[in-house]
Amino acid sequence: TLADHDLMKYVPTLEDLDYTQTALEEAGRLMDRIVRVSGRKPEMMRIERDLLILRGAMLWWSGKYEDAEGALREGLEKAIKIGETEPVVEACVQICYLAIQNDDERRLSAFANRVYLLSIKDHLHKWMGVALRFKGISAILKGEFGIAFKVLQMSTLLFEKLEEEGDSYTVCIVAAEHFRGDACLAEGKTREALSYYLTCISIGESIGIYRGLGLSLAKAAFCNILNGKYDDAEKLLQRMEKLYAITHTEKSGGLQGGGIGYSLMGLLSAMKGEWDDAVCYYSLAQKFVSETGRPTWETFLYWSKLSLYSIENIPEDVSKKLFKKSPEWYRENLNEMKKKIGWKNDF
Structure with missing residues (x-):
């Protein structure tokens, strides 16, 4: 958030x-x-x-x-x-x-x-x-995306009006943009979602808002992965990891993008055959899920684990560490978590 x-x-x-x-x-x-x-x-x-x-x-x-x-x-x-x-x-x-x-x-x-x-x-x-x-x-x-866009736009317009009268509310406006991205992502509109997240990142970095920026970086990386732009995704996740290293405190790391980003970094590492890194990142992602029980973190973890099954020649010892459940279990639980967070996409 x-x-x-x-x-x-x-x-x-x-x-x-x-x-x-x-x-x-x-x-x-x-x-x-x-x-x-x-x-x-x-x-x-x-x-x-x-x-x-x-x-x-x-x-x-x-x-x-x-x-x-x-x-x-x-x-x-x-x-x-x-x-x-x-x-x-x-x-x-x-x-x-x-x-x-x-x-x-x-x-x-x-x-x-x-x-x-x-x-x-x-x-x-x-x-x-x-x-x-x-x-x-x-x-x-x-899952009411039309209503979401309407009230988020109302929030943005109100803060823009308040800015005309005095105080700066740029952070509030950026927050609304981020959640517009979330609405697009939930609906399966990955390119539109990416545009919103990149806007948040650009504004956030320009005015020095670093707490919470990791979430936009991680979600933008997810959009790039879905669109097959793995190099762009990795660059965004590397930026997230640097922010995470200097801003997280105990379980608050999820607010810095770790709850999403480490599942994605595990997947990208596995795609490159970097097995030790993959195991490490997935253990961190699992730690967030175990500690918080947050459906959003579970959604990204299960989606990522399902995606692992498309990777060939995973060493047997690594496979035992990465796959604790069957593909059917991950799919069933992914669908359950998607319902809890309002996702109506086919990811």
């Missing part, structure tokens, strides 16, 4: 992730001491609420989804109790991001709608644009 202009105040940067975690822990301890001395005053309740939302955002970015859900739910409850609209919206937004990491369409749809309605009610225009993007992602997961 691409980072958001609004999310920047919650999600730590590459350089300060460990520091952010330490600072949040220290802030929590300090707050506890103040509460013991002065009591739980309204301002302290607001700080506690904000710290929970901050912590939840950091946790989902780090791949600790269960812990993130607990923190965000608690933060949302406190926000509702205090009664200020925007913190409620902010907590709901983070829950939407968490739902995206799990391809959880039902939760995403429910909280995106909540953000949208609250944003309209209180004229919170930037959050309205974010909610529209979430609605677009939800539509993709349901």
Whole structure:
């Protein structure tokens, strides 16, 4: 998932992730001491609420989804109790991001709608644009591509309008472009999808957005593989791998493209007869699937494993490491995962 202009105040940067975690822990301890001395005053309740939302955002970015859900739910409850609209919206937004990491369409749809309605009610225009993007992602997961394009375009137009009035929302616009690419990919329109992903990469590199750029690189590589442009795919994956090496943190590597890219790198390595590399990349891809259980990562892994069966003369010892299941098993589970993420293509 691409980072958001609004999310920047919650999600730590590459350089300060460990520091952010330490600072949040220290802030929590300090707050506890103040509460013991002065009591739980309204301002302290607001700080506690904000710290929970901050912590939840950091946790989902780090791949600790269960812990993130607990923190965000608690933060949302406190926000509702205090009664200020925007913190409620902010907590709901983070829950939407968490739902995206799990391809959880039902939760995403429910909280995106909540953000949208609250944003309209209180004229919170930037959050309205974010909610529209979430609605677009939800539509993709349901296979409703026409609706997805419509609401993603609405999100883009809204942020372009807001840019005319002041702040920059380029990252939000890039995010919408990325998900338009996802809608095309889900529908089987690989050339159109590639165009959107390359646009995201170009803009991202030009303004220094590196977190999340790996996803566009990996998906662009997938489009090239589907179109038989293996050299172009490999170059994109090499760029993804370099970004991954300097930006991933624990399971957050999936956000940098690793959840997709390593399945593709394993396939390309096998096509070149680089068996050790192929085994290594597939083990990394399997690690993402095992740790997160995310349907999107499973989809790319199973598609890639099925593609391996077209490669001849795979050494027996390598074959035992690469093929844990039968072709029928991979095809059946690929089709199941495709339904979960809204894919209606014949890949």
